[in-house]
Amino acid sequence: MKTKYFLFVILTLLMSLSACSSDDSDSIFNHDLDNTVWLREKTTIDDQIDYLEGIIFSDGYFQSVSLDKKTGGVLRVNFSYKYLHDKLGERILLFNDKPDKSKGKGISMKKGVIFFNGYKYYQKVI
Secondary structure, three states: OHHHHHHHHHHHHHHHHHHHHHHHHOOOEEOOOOOEEEEEOOOOOHHHOOEEEEEEEEOOEEEEEEEEOOOOOEEEEEEEEEEEEEOOOOEEEEEOOOOOOOOOOOOEEEOOEEEEOOEEEEEOOO
């Protein structure tokens, strides 16, 4: 009887350890923004141009892009950075091999709105 009880305790401990290991991938830094497109808020000056400014998160990369107004296709990629999303601090951290101090400053996310370079970006709903 004691050996059955001992085996039960060991089996329970092993199962709880394996359940905890799956939670390790859910850290505070992740790429949960991947495969999302964000459009810059409209201003009267921007309405004069034939493209939309946006940002795309894809495969761990943050890209500033110009999008076609009619099709939504990417016309050009302005710049690209690797990123991590800090859910607790509501920050998006950008990394580049050759840092450019003029880009990537002041990027944050609060209540579903991204604040980047003095503009607000809203998620494009597909």
